[in-house]
Amino acid sequence: MDARPDTNITPVSAAAPGSGGVGPLLELKGINKSYGPVQALTNLDFHINPNEIIALLGDNGAGKSTLIKLISGLVQPDSGTIMVNGKPTRLNSRRDSEQLGVETIYQDSALVDSMSITRNIFMGRELTNSLGFMQHRKMRQIASEVLQGVVNIRGIDSPDVLVGGLSGGQKQAVAIARAVYFNRKILLLDEPTSALSVRATEALLEYIKKLKEDGVSSVLVTHNLYHAYLVCDRFIVMSHGQKVCDVSRQETTIEELTRYVILE
Amino acid sequence: MKKLTPAFANKKMDGLEQGMIPNPEKKSWSRLLKGNSDLPMEILILFLLVQFICCLSSIIFPANFRYLSESNISVLLKAIPVLGIISLGIGLLMIAGEFDLSVGANYTFTGIVIATLVESGLSAFLAAPLGLALGVLIGLLNGFLTLRFRIPSFIATLATMLFWQGMTLLYHGATSIRFYPGDIFTNLMAGQIGLMETSFLWFVALSLVFWAVLHRHKFGNHILAVGGNKQAATAIGINPTRVKLAAFGLAGFCAALAGILAASRVGTIQPGQGAGIELRAIAACVVGGVALTGGRGTILGVFLGAGLIYTIEDILLLLRAPGFYLDIFIGILIAGAAIFNQLVRERMVR
Numbered sequence: 001m002d003a004r005p006d007t008n009i010t011p012v013s014a015a016a017p018g019s020g021g022v023g024p025l026l027e028l029k030g031i032n033k034s035y036g037p038v039q040a041l042t043n044l045d046f047h048i049n050p051n052e053i054i055a056l057l058g059d060n061g062a063g064k065s066t067l068i069k070l071i072s073g074l075v076q077p078d079s080g081t082i083m084v085n086g087k088p089t090r091l092n093s094r095r096d097s098e099q100l101g102v103e104t105i106y107q108d109s110a111l112v113d114s115m116s117i118t119r120n121i122f123m124g125r126e127l128t129n130s131l132g133f134m135q136h137r138k139m140r141q142i143a144s145e146v147l148q149g150v151v152n153i154r155g156i157d158s159p160d161v162l163v164g165g166l167s168g169g170q171k172q173a174v175a176i177a178r179a180v181y182f183n184r185k186i187l188l189l190d191e192p193t194s195a196l197s198v199r200a201t202e203a204l205l206e207y208i209k210k211l212k213e214d215g216v217s218s219v220l221v222t223h224n225l226y227h228a229y230l231v232c233d234r235f236i237v238m239s240h241g242q243k244v245c246d247v248s249r250q251e252t253t254i255e256e257l258t259r260y261v262i263l264e
Numbered sequence: 265m266k267k268l269t270p271a272f273a274n275k276k277m278d279g280l281e282q283g284m285i286p287n288p289e290k291k292s293w294s295r296l297l298k299g300n301s302d303l304p305m306e307i308l309i310l311f312l313l314v315q316f317i318c319c320l321s322s323i324i325f326p327a328n329f330r331y332l333s334e335s336n337i338s339v340l341l342k343a344i345p346v347l348g349i350i351s352l353g354i355g356l357l358m359i360a361g362e363f364d365l366s367v368g369a370n371y372t373f374t375g376i377v378i379a380t381l382v383e384s385g386l387s388a389f390l391a392a393p394l395g396l397a398l399g400v401l402i403g404l405l406n407g408f409l410t411l412r413f414r415i416p417s418f419i420a421t422l423a424t425m426l427f428w429q430g431m432t433l434l435y436h437g438a439t440s441i442r443f444y445p446g447d448i449f450t451n452l453m454a455g456q457i458g459l460m461e462t463s464f465l466w467f468v469a470l471s472l473v474f475w476a477v478l479h480r481h482k483f484g485n486h487i488l489a490v491g492g493n494k495q496a497a498t499a500i501g502i503n504p505t506r507v508k509l510a511a512f513g514l515a516g517f518c519a520a521l522a523g524i525l526a527a528s529r530v531g532t533i534q535p536g537q538g539a540g541i542e543l544r545a546i547a548a549c550v551v552g553g554v555a556l557t558g559g560r561g562t563i564l565g566v567f568l569g570a571g572l573i574y575t576i577e578d579i580l581l582l583l584r585a586p587g588f589y590l591d592i593f594i595g596i597l598i599a600g601a602a603i604f605n606q607l608v609r610e611r612m613v614r
């Protein structure tokens with residue numbers, strides 16, 4: 001992948017210098033973001049710790065997706081700082097967040113239906129020789145292993161299958177497989193389950209938990225409190241661009257969370 | 265920048281039985297027919313079938329259907345490359361999700377510019393690269409108009425098609441122009457090696473290059489991604505503007521190269537010669553399995569599509585059928601190919 005001497009972005013790490021080994025992977029401080037007259041985020045503080053799954057809750061228009069896009073580098077804040085490993089960092093593009101170790105998974109996962117699983121997994125990060133020609137055999141072998149590995153996608157026997165023929169759950173599994181293979185440290189999932197069957201949703205939540213054991217932190221945007229409560233360690237409720245609640249699993253109950261989400 | 269060490273490799277993969285990994289070399293027949301590989305089976309079968317029937321008929325009726333005669337083979341090999349090369353450029357651009365209706369005008373305009381340069385004393389070996397560069401610029405201009413102002417390329421290139429057609433007349437007038445590039449250049453572009461035409465060899469060579477680019481190079485992967493799902497490609501960090509702009513430039517390059525080949529073969533350029541060739545190139549691509557919506561298509565398909573259109577034209581000529589039959593047949597072929605491709609796709613994504 002291309003070297004970028006102009007930026008000083010280093011992958012997030014739990015043992016960053018200055019963080020004392022226990023600091024957050026990523027920290028947002030006093031973030032403001034507006035779209036014209038619409039204030040999408042107001043003076044928002046947010047952080048992701050190592051080895052945790054965060055639930056991001058709140059009504060439509062609360063600013064959840066905007067926050068996800070900000071960390072993905074797709075949207076830039078009007079003011080406020082993003083700290084990585086204790087250093088202020090600018091995320092100007094998807095490439096920047098990629099270098100950080102961030103992977104985003106959307107409801108309509110960022111996959112191309114008309115391409116094979118292999119080509120999708122390596123899309124934009126192809127393994128190539130020095131002339132840019134793809135090492136197809138190697139990519140295919142890896143894709144094949146990833147399909148059988150941590151995400152273990154049921155019912156797919158070949159990495160040559162076109163993604164368009166997969167179910168919603170299988171597609172998301174491919175997107176997660178992509179994140180796993182590229183050794184991501186932070187997984188952002190923006191309403192990933194809204195198009196999934198019950199079984200596929202359970203499988204997805206299971207992946208997220210498994211990935212936590214491997215040191216991957218996740219932010220799960222969802223409307224389903226029950227799902228969130230199954231896997232998440234910390235719950236953040238947003239309303240009108242502001243954080244109205246930030247509690248750990250030990251400090252709360254599903255009833256209390258329900259009240260927060262409904263009242264706000 | 266980073267080491268590609270899968271997080272799971274050390275843990276989960278160790279216990280994995282070798283047998284659980286599907287054999288990468290195993291490709292089932294049905295999978296090939298489902299169209300997921302780089303091999304356009306349908307068009308390949310159709311093409312081979314048509315060739316087989318033609319050859320068989322020619323052997324059975326050598327006096328009436330002279331398909332395998334030397335003169336006919338030479339006519340075919342001469343006719344295919346011009347349309348074929350334009351189709352390669354258009355095909356790649358269509359796979360990237362855009363159109364170029366101005367390739368015919370580009371083909372004529374750059375041809376005439378090269379011819380006037382040669383007429384004024386410049387060596388063809390210098391004029392030709394200049395012409396190719398001009399073709400690329402015209403293609404890039406199309407890309408700029410389309411991408412910068414976010415207008416459909418169909419409209420943008422309709423405008424530039426008319427613009428360059430007009431510019432051709434403004435620059436040279438409505439008369440034809442001679443093209444005498446010298447023997448070496450002519451032999452290189454439109455000579456013969458035995459039965460083989462050098463222009464056809466150029467077409468084959470360019471097809472191989474395009475095949476390598478689309479199916480084996482990462483740029484090709486980006487073209488397929490941008491044409492297939494622009495949002496997904498963007499989200500993953502591919503720059504769709506850059507990819508499409510390059511495809512526009514390549515389409516312009518192909519148009520100019522076709523102009524050089526055609527001019528070398530005939531020795532003159534007619535200001536009206538490019539009219540309609542863009543539609544026939546799009547037809548060749550559609551017959552070859554390129555999706556009008558982008559994201560799908562193969563270079564072999566485009567190659568065979570162009571070949572098939574000329575084979576049918578040739579058959580009708582050999583049968584001394586009036587010219588309008590050609591349009592009727594090509595029309596049926598395009599509709600048939602489009603319907604067939606749609607059916608295959610719907611079954612595939614079911």
Ligand SMILES: Nc1ncnc2c1ncn2[C@@H]1O[C@H](COP(=O)(O)OP(=O)(O)O)[C@@H](O)[C@H]1O
Binds near residue numbers: 040062063065
């Ligand atoms: N691209 C945009 N242009 C204008 N307004 C936007 C844009 N994206 C989001 N917004 C507005 O910002 C607010 C927050 O949106 P969003 O982050 O998508 O909320 P959520 O994901 O929580 O539903 C909403 O009022 C929405 O209308």
Ligand SMILES: [Mg+2]
Binds near residue numbers: 064065
């Ligand atoms: Mg949202």
